[in-house]
Amino acid sequence: MKKLLLILFLVSGYLFSQDNVVKNSLSNSAKAQSEYELISNTEITSSELESIAENDELYYQTLNKYYTSSLFFYHRLLLRGIDTKKPQSPNLEEATTADANTLSKYLKKAKDLAKKFNNSKDNGNDIIDIFKSYENTIKDLRTENEKLKLEALKAKLDSNNQDYLWTLSKQLIEENNKLQEEKILTEIKSNQEISSKIKALEKMYSNKSNFTSSLLSLDVGGNVFFSGNSQVSNDANFLLGLNLNTAPLLGLSESSFELFGELNQFETQYSNYLYNTNLYSFGLNGIVEDVFNIGGFKSNLKLGLGFFFADIKSPNQILNNSNYRKTSYQGQMLKLELAFRNILRNHPLEIFIGYRVLFANDDIIYSAPTEFNIGRQTANGLNLGIRFNIWNQYGE
Numbered sequence: 001m002k003k004l005l006l007i008l009f010l011v012s013g014y015l016f017s018q019d020n021v022v023k024n025s026l027s028n029s030a031k032a033q034s035e036y037e038l039i040s041n042t043e044i045t046s047s048e049l050e051s052i053a054e055n056d057e058l059y060y061q062t063l064n065k066y067y068t069s070s071l072f073f074y075h076r077l078l079l080r081g082i083d084t085k086k087p088q089s090p091n092l093e094e095a096t097t098a099d100a101n102t103l104s105k106y107l108k109k110a111k112d113l114a115k116k117f118n119n120s121k122d123n124g125n126d127i128i129d130i131f132k133s134y135e136n137t138i139k140d141l142r143t144e145n146e147k148l149k150l151e152a153l154k155a156k157l158d159s160n161n162q163d164y165l166w167t168l169s170k171q172l173i174e175e176n177n178k179l180q181e182e183k184i185l186t187e188i189k190s191n192q193e194i195s196s197k198i199k200a201l202e203k204m205y206s207n208k209s210n211f212t213s214s215l216l217s218l219d220v221g222g223n224v225f226f227s228g229n230s231q232v233s234n235d236a237n238f239l240l241g242l243n244l245n246t247a248p249l250l251g252l253s254e255s256s257f258e259l260f261g262e263l264n265q266f267e268t269q270y271s272n273y274l275y276n277t278n279l280y281s282f283g284l285n286g287i288v289e290d291v292f293n294i295g296g297f298k299s300n301l302k303l304g305l306g307f308f309f310a311d312i313k314s315p316n317q318i319l320n321n322s323n324y325r326k327t328s329y330q331g332q333m334l335k336l337e338l339a340f341r342n343i344l345r346n347h348p349l350e351i352f353i354g355y356r357v358l359f360a361n362d363d364i365i366y367s368a369p370t371e372f373n374i375g376r377q378t379a380n381g382l383n384l385g386i387r388f389n390i391w392n393q394y395g396e
Contacts, residue, residue, distance in 0.1 A: 039069045039114045042107065049100035059098040063090060066106035073113035078184060080120050087113070089173065092166060214389040217243045217350075221385015223264050225358070228377045234277075237266025239383055243285070258285045260304060270366050270374070273314070281308035281333050297340045304335040308358060312366060329362035339387060350387040355380070 070087035219241030241262040264279040283306015311328040337354035366372040
């Protein structure tokens with residue numbers, strides 16, 4: 001009967017500690033620091049522990065204190081998002097047999113959790129105020145604790161119900177702990193989702209934000225092509241281009257490739273005659289982000305492969321003279337481009353400079369006033385322009 005009363009005392013102490021754990025978990029970091037200093041500075045010798053174990057009431061008070069401290073730091077670690085093994089409650093033998101080794105065991109567990117808490121990073125301070133709404137939950141838990149005390153009081157009248165009482169007490173304690181953890185984890189998850197959305201908005205509208213990738217952009221600039229034939233000279237020309245990044249549209253996180261299309265219009269002079277050329281090209285660009293940064297400018301490098309088609313006509317064709325026929329040729333194109341954009345101002349503009357090579361598959365023929373065939377040629381070109389990012393994707 002004496003052991004039964006001692007078990008009831010310990011169970012009551014456990015339930016009281018559960019209530020305090022929830023309250024302490026919702027307190028500020030100053031209280032947690034105070035609890036850490038209290039338990040970490042507890043130095044007690046083996047002989048002192050033996051002395052405590054000789055007094056049953058003092059033994060149970062000390063055991064309950066160390067176990068309660070373990071639970072306190074366990075819940076504080078949970079609030080910081082750190083996965084920690086839950087402290088094991090004293091078993092029947094530890095609760096009914098006063099032993100200095102048992103006290104030493106639970107003191108060590110409390111110190112280990114306190115040290116782990118002190119060394120961890122506090123990720124939960126910004127949501128402490130949210131947990132103050134747990135008052136209703138705490139009231140419910142107190143009601144459950146009162147029910148448990150009533151059951152214990154009834155069971156005390158019959159010593160044969162000792163095993164039943166102990167099993168029931170453990171079940172209620174575990175159910176209460178589970179309820180507390182589920183509530184806390186649910187609130188943490190909800191707060192993390194809200195925090196992620198807020199960070200995304202802050203990133204989008206911050207002065208230092210920058211879009212992850214451009215889905216659609218427009219190029220406007222100029223080109224100068226240099227022919228392999230010394231008798232052919234090309235004037236600086238107009239460049240218009242369009243770039244499409246399909247990776248985000250397909251749900252892919254990486255955006256290392258894009259499709260491109262370009263139109264170049266320029267005048268060519270050959271043997272004192274003037275010709276107009278329209279050059280159309282399309283292909284695929286490979287993108288390397290963050291090649292290097294200069295101040296507030298971020299750079300990217302593009303390497304492109306594609307095809308081109310060109311048509312040549314003499315200005316005399318405007319007079320509908322059938323003697324001046326339109327000619328054309330086609331081939332492959334290799335391009336290399338370096339672009340810069342300002343990440344501090346989040347401008348939708350980029351400045352680009354590039355180099356390209358045209359490999360003609362056909363003979364290049366100028367048809368007016370007589371037909372000039374200069375054969376297959378390889379042309380080099382330099383380009384400079386501005387890119388307008390029309391459609392951007394934001395994110396981390």
